[in-house]
Amino acid sequence: MDAKLSPEQGLNISGIGLASLLALGLSATALTFDWMANRTPWQAMSLTLPLLLCALGSGFIGHLVIPVLQALKTGQIIREDGPQAHLKKAGTPTMGGIFFIPVAVIAACLLSNFAKEVLAVSALTLSYGFIGWIDDWQILRRKSNKGISPRMKLALQVGFAAVFCIWLMFNQPTNITNIALPWVSFSLPLGLLFWPLAGFVLVAESNATNLTDGIDGLAGGTVAIALLALAVIIAPTSPGLMVFCAALSGSCLGFLAHNRNPARVFMGDTGSLALGGALGAVALLTNSLAALFILSGIFFVETLSVMAQVSYYKATKGPDGKGKRLFKMAPLHHHLELTGWSELQVVGTFYIIATLLATICLAIAPF
Structure with missing residues (x-):
């Protein structure tokens, strides 16, 4: 019997291995920090239980939902000018966010006993997921890469961000407008300038996460790392939002069971916009914007690359319009x-960078 693996089989095993290493690493991290904080891992207000519960729940529900998405013909439209290796992904179901985002939101609300801050962040997360769903649906309906107009998309993002900020004004924690800097002993007082910054953070973070979602397992894994690190950082002061972040991180892991290379489903804007909105909303509520900036390093660089590409193209445009x-x-x-990088090389490298950024945040966080 020939024991050699085909390239597809080898890639499949590598994809499983990368996702498994991430799941083991995050689970060990959750257990370690629960132990350090004298929390039992099976209690509701912990890191471990929400993480594992949502990972299993999201993974299981994915097996039920993905065939439905396939039957509804929600296959991804692939850009012809992109990497040629992506053309074989055409037809892979998208809109995966419709199953793994609600799993985390429901679990977080139940485990936190419907804490008001968890309800507020959950509402913002689902709202941004709804914007993404509209965009995904329009792409599928038109059978092109163009969903709703960028202006409409931005208007909806700004609108939901404004509603969240209004809620935050009337339910704001003490000194929320003073941005804490964890590596120094003072805060940066912004006063009224905090509110436009808050709106910008929500919109920018959701779009940055959306731009990162372009390779099997990339956004799901890097966001899972950022969410768990943020959960650890805010645990001493915001246990309810700690549970929310751990639950959403676990749900990302469950999604990776289906989204790792080769992906059986993509999260679509439904998932990526929701994840970015969740990160931004939690950071605003817990005065963790400095930590979010570090944790979002990959998303930030991805966004800068797009901005630089567009700016350079316009600046060098010749008489022929090119x-x-x-x-x-x-x-x-x-x-x-x-x-020349393979998808797995890119994803593995970005996972390592995301882990290093999370380690830096945890090292300077004021526990």
């Missing part, structure tokens, strides 16, 4: 693919 490209393709992960 400009030069700074990258082979933006965002950055596509550029790396087109320079």
Whole structure:
């Protein structure tokens, strides 16, 4: 019997291995910090129980929902000018966010005993997920890469951000407008300037996470790492939101059971916009914007690569109306693919970078 594996089988095992290592690493991290804080891992207000419960729940429900998405013909439309290896992904169901986001939201609300801050963050998360669903649905309906107009998408994001900020004004924690800087002994007082910043954070974080979602397992894994690190950082002061972050991190892990390379489903804007909104909302409520900035390093660089690409193209546009490209393709992960990196190399490298950023945050966080 020939014991050699085909390239597809080898890739499949590598994808499973990468997702498994991430799941083991995050589970060990949750157990360790629960032990350090004298929390039992099976209690509702812990890191471990929400993480594992949502990972299992999301993974199981995915087996039920993905065939339905396939039957509804929600196959992803692939850009022809992108990496050629992506063309074989055409037809893979998208809108996976419709099952793993609600799993985390429901679990977090139940485990936190419907704490008002958890309800508020959950509402913002679902609202941004709804924007993403509209965009995904329009893409599928039109059978193109164009969903709702960028202006409409931005207007909806700003609108929901404004509603959240209004709620925050009347339910704000003490000194929320003073941005805490964990590596120094003072805060940065912003006063009224905090509110436009808050709206910008929600919109920018959701769009940055959305741009990162372009390779199997990339957004799901990097966001899972950022969420669990944020959960650890805010645990001493915001146990309810700690549970929310741990639950959403676990739900991302369950989603990766289906989204790791080769993916059986994509999260779509339904998932990516919701994840970014959740990160931004939690950071605002817990005065963790400095930590969020570090944890979002990958999302930030991905966004900068797109901005730089567009700006450079416009600046070098000649009489023929064509400009030069700074990258082979933006965002950055596509550029790396087109320079010869495999998807798994990109994802593995980004996981390592996300872990390093999380470690830096945990090292400087004032526990």
